[in-house]
Amino acid sequence: MVWDMPGAKPSGRPRQLTIVLAQWCPHCVPLSVRYGGRLAKRLGVRLRILDIDRRAQEKLADRLVRDYGDASPDYLIPQVFLEWSDGRVQPLLTGFSEQVRRTEQAWRDLLSSEWLLSVRETL
Amino acid sequence: MTARRGGSLPPTLEAALETTGAKCYRHCDKPLRIRRLRSRLPGFWSVRACPSGVVSVTDYVEWTRRDPTVGVGIQLRRWTFPSTLVRSRDLRLATRHGPELGRAAERLLASARPARGVRVVYWRVYPFRAKNGTERRLFVCFRRTHPSPVFFASAPSAASWGCPVCARRRTAAAKRNS
Numbered sequence: 274m275v276w277d278m279p280g281a282k283p284s285g286r287p288r289q290l291t292i293v294l295a296q297w298c299p300h301c302v303p304l305s306v307r308y309g310g311r312l313a314k315r316l317g318v319r320l321r322i323l324d325i326d327r328r329a330q331e332k333l334a335d336r337l338v339r340d341y342g343d344a345s346p347d348y349l350i351p352q353v354f355l356e357w358s359d360g361r362v363q364p365l366l367t368g369f370s371e372q373v374r375r376t377e378q379a380w381r382d383l384l385s386s387e388w389l390l391s392v393r394e395t396l
Numbered sequence: 397m398t399a400r401r402g403g404s405l406p407p408t409l410e411a412a413l414e415t416t417g418a419k420c421y422r423h424c425d426k427p428l429r430i431r432r433l434r435s436r437l438p439g440f441w442s443v444r445a446c447p448s449g450v451v452s453v454t455d456y457v458e459w460t461r462r463d464p465t466v467g468v469g470i471q472l473r474r475w476t477f478p479s480t481l482v483r484s485r486d487l488r489l490a491t492r493h494g495p496e497l498g499r500a501a502e503r504l505l506a507s508a509r510p511a512r513g514v515r516v517v518y519w520r521v522y523p524f525r526a527k528n529g530t531e532r533r534l535f536v537c538f539r540r541t542h543p544s545p546v547f548f549a550s551a552p553s554a555a556s557w558g559c560p561v562c563a564r565r566r567t568a569a570a571k572r573n574s
Contacts, residue, residue, distance in 0.1 A: 345465065346485040349518070367490040370453050370518040371415045371444075379496040386495035386502055 285359035287392065291321045293334040293342070294351040300368040300376040305351040308380035315389065316355070317396060325350065343367045351376075404438060405459050409514060412501035413457060413492065420446035422523065423533065423552055428452050431538060433545060435471050439464065443545065449535040450552060454519040461512040465489055468517040476547040477560045481521065481534070490516045521549075541565050 290313040294301035306322065313320035323334040338344050341362045342352045353366040366383055369375040383389065405413075418428045426446050433441035439458030445451045456468045465487050472487075473479035492514040494505035505513065521534040530551050537546040537559035550558035 343489045343491050345488045347488065349488045349490055364491065364493065366496045367492075369415070370455065370488065370490070370520055372418050375415045382498045382502075383496045385499075387499065387506075388495040388502065 285357045285361070286396065287316045287318045287355055288358045289321055289356045290316060290318050291323060291337065291354045291356065292351050293323045293325060293338060293354075295325050297326075298350050298368075299373045301351045304373060304377055305353070305368070305380065308377075308384065309351075309353065312353075312380075312384060312389075315384070315393060318355075337362070405440070405457060405514065406504065408500050408504050409459065409497070410440075412497040413514065413516070418444060418452065420448075420450060421452060423450045424448060431536075431545075437464065437467050437471060443536055445536050448552075449537060449557075451521070451534040451536050451547065454536075454547075456517045456519075457514060459512060459514050461510070462515075463489060464515055465517050468519070472519055472547070475545050481547065481549055482519070486519055486521055488518045488520070490518065492516065524549075526551075535559070537562060 290309060292301070292305055292309045294305060296302050309320050309322075323330045323337070325331045325334050337354055338348050338352055341354060342364050343349060349367050349370065351366070351368045352364065355363045355365055357363070366379055369379060416430075419425050420428055424446050426448075428444040428446055431443045431445065433443060435441065437456065437458065439456055439460075441454065441456050443451060443454045454472070456464065456471075458464050469482055469484065469487055472482045476482050492501075494502040494513070497505070497514075505511075523531055523533050526532050526549075532549045533552050535548055535550050535558065537548070537557070539559065539562055542561045542565075546559050546561045548558055548560055
């Protein structure tokens with residue numbers, strides 16, 4: 274499995290932010306859609322939502338999770354990925370299995386992370 | 397920073413992963429207690445359960461590049477009666493990379509060589525119904541009559557404590573005394 278640490282700086286530019294989610298999941302909607310929108314805006318990329326309950330999107334989501342994310346038979350959601358112009362995919366965040374506010378804390382930390390600052394400096 | 401032996405976590409990472417304030421969901425709404433466990437695996441375990449023993453979630457944390465799910469399943473099956481309660485689909489993996497864990501943890505993980513994330517395997521058993529239609533929940537028993545935790549399924553309204561290991565010992569003791 275390609276395992277790309279967010280700490281590493283891929284070459285190229287951020288191209289797309291993808292969130293794998295389900296509408297019924299409180300860690301996903303509205304929380305991760307809201308924070309994902311903020312992150313996409315700061316990175317200057319479009320936000321793509323892949324809903325695991327929609328057949329066509331589910332296949333893409335499963336492939337993304339299997340190849341780059343945290344794969345399990347019944348995998349955790351949300352899972353957030355940043356795709357780069359050079360084709361690399363970085364897993365950024367996987368939802369916590371605890372309370373929703375723990376996942377929210379993770380989003381806040383991601384938005385104020387040194388990694389995000391360093392990526393924005395290169396844009 | 398060099399890799400720590402055995403996948404154990406430095407205090408900075410442990411603190412970044414800590415969660416408090418959760419309550420027992422759809423059972424008693426009382427605060428969950430967190431019990432730390434050790435096993436032969438190099439990481440550490442946390443069992444979140446209410447005062448009645450109803451388990452919300454059990455997780456295993458290890459600082460490693462490998463996926464520890466298989467070993468976690470084997471260990472849980474040793475602790476669970478019957479072991480078939482541990483199903484692969486209830487074990488879910490998460491990797492914590494650093495930027496989502498706060499600045500201190502982010503710096504620590506960024507400086508670690510070789511680069512690796514913190515891997516967490518969650519075991520969550522949702523309430524289910526037995527063949528007779530009664531609701532069952534996952535419980536844990538930490539009584540000192542057995543050296544390891546015992547996970548078992550029981551009805552939340554059951555009058556007696558359903559730990560199968562404690563019950564076996566009680567029965568054996570009663571036979572000896574009769």
